[in-house]
Amino acid sequence: MVLGGRHRGPLDFLLEQFRKLTKYVDGTAHRSFQVVLFLFLVLAVFLMLGFLHVDFKLLSPLLRDKAQEPPVTNIMFLKTHKTASSTILNILYRFSESHNLSTALPEGSSFHLGYPWLFVTRYVEGMQQDDSLHHRFNIMCNHLRFNFPEVQKVMPNDTFYFSILRNPLFQLESSFIYYKSYAPAFQRVKSLDEFLADPWKYYNDSAGLKNVYAKNNMWFDFGFDNNAPVEADYVHTCLAEVERRFHLVLLTDHFDESMVLLRRRLRWQLDDVVSFKLNVRSERTISHLTPESQERAKRWCALDWQLYRHFNRTFWTQLHAELSPRQLREELEQLRARRRELTTLCLQDPEPKNKTHIDDWNLRPYQSGNAEILGYNLRDGLDNSTLRICQRMAMPELQYMAHLYSLQFPNKTPKNIPFLKE
Known part of the structure; x- marks a missing residue:
């Protein structure tokens, strides 16, 4: 018209x-x-x-802005192995420091919360030995083997629990390179293809916990038996247990989409989830499995495969329930644009460097196995405020943990990081 x-x-x-x-x-009825x-x-x-x-979802940001709920500050992140979890650890450490929160850190000289043993409270610095005297922390995110009853003693009742999974083919390949000299199952073979051709020739489930990196490592991290038979009832029970305990399980293979959903669930600001890739390997230390080895890896890590397939489905269900396709595209572009801005602002070169080419020793990452772990150089001439922001984003996990430990426990002996003195 x-x-x-x-x-x-x-x-x-x-x-x-x-x-x-x-x-x-x-008359008087006019106003009514x-x-x-x-x-x-x-x-x-x-x-x-x-x-x-x-799309009514397009109106939701306006409605939320009028009555914005406070950000979630009580968070437990189950840090699985070789799943980009070091990058998420950095995100949580930064949030904890900038909001003056308390983080459940490994006690004494330790770097993990008791891993690979099942977690108990005594692995946390500051926890009372008497279970009736609980110290509640805001953030818990260091490596541990999940044990919900014990974690509950450390974290508040309203804690948000989340974790991350990776396609087991890529996760196993990364574990093989990273733990090549540590896991007995990997030490006598030249390649993962060779290992997968006859894994029982090299793998011994009685060889202690060092071999957990060689079979169903993510399943193990969630507190389950990585050598259990792949029986339908057992798998169903374990998956249901994870769903009960965890509010969200993210996907390494779709990291940006994961950060979009995580930010919404935690009600955080965009900069809170923007990150640089940490603990990333050089291209020359990444191998590619043959098609035959890929099928063998699925069977060898069948429990991890069941775990990943299940939560791959739940992730996309949750994401599409939360955002329309248009919203997802817009928020992904916002995330990526902000990452590009901070990369230009902070880094000399957007591509990570070999440790020998990193000027600041405190930004040099730990090296393990046959992996070549890369890091970053910061731009020269940054003002103090910008420098602090950039340093936090580029800081490897061991150095950042030591930094937080000194802030939270100034009267304790600082964490010693031997490789920084090499």
Whole structure:
């Protein structure tokens, strides 16, 4: 409909009808009648928006801005191995430091919370030995083998639990390179293809916990038996247990989508989840499995494969329930654009460097096995405020943990990181 050269939409028509109706109402009833008509108008507008297929999710940011809930600050992250979990650890450490929160850190000279043994509270610095005297922390994110009853003693009742999984083919390949000289199952073979051709020739499940990196490592991290038979009832019970305990399970293979969903669930700001890739390997230390080895890896790590497939489905279900396709595209672009801005602001070169080419020793990452772990150089001439932001984003996990430990426990002996002195 066109009036006076201007297109008249449904809202214009409803407003005109509203004005006409109010002309016929006089006296004391006039104000009440206007209120009723206004409510009717609001209802009519929303009905018409639905009829016109307007995405109501596009209105949700406006509604949230008017009554913004506070960010989630009590968080337990199960840090699985070789799943980009070091990058998430950095995100959580930064949030903890910038919001002056307390983090459950490994006690004494330790770097893990008791891993690979099942977690118990005594692995946390500052926890009382008497279980009746609990010290509740805000953030828990260092490597541990999940043990929910004990974790509950450390974290508040309203804690948000989340973790991350990776396609087991890539996770096993990364573990093989990273733990090549540590896991007995990997020490006598030249390649993962060779190992997978006859894994029982090299793998011994009685060789102690060092071999947990060689078979169903993610399943093990969740507290389950990585050598258990792949029986339907057992797998179903374990998957249901993870769903009960964890509010969200992310995917390494879709890291940016994971950060978009995580930010929404935690009600955080964009900069809180922007990150640089940490603990990343050089391309020359990444191998590619043959098609035959890929099928063998699926069978060898069948429990991890079941875990990954299940939560690959739940992740996309949750993501699509939370965001429309348009919202997802917009928020992914915002995340990536901000990462590009901070990369330009902070780094000499966006590509990570070999440790020998990293100027600041405190930004040199730990090296393990046959992996060549890369790090970053910061730009020169950054002002103090920007420098602190950039240092935090580029700081490897061991150095950042030692930094937080000194802040939280200034009277304790600082963490010693031997490789920084080599």
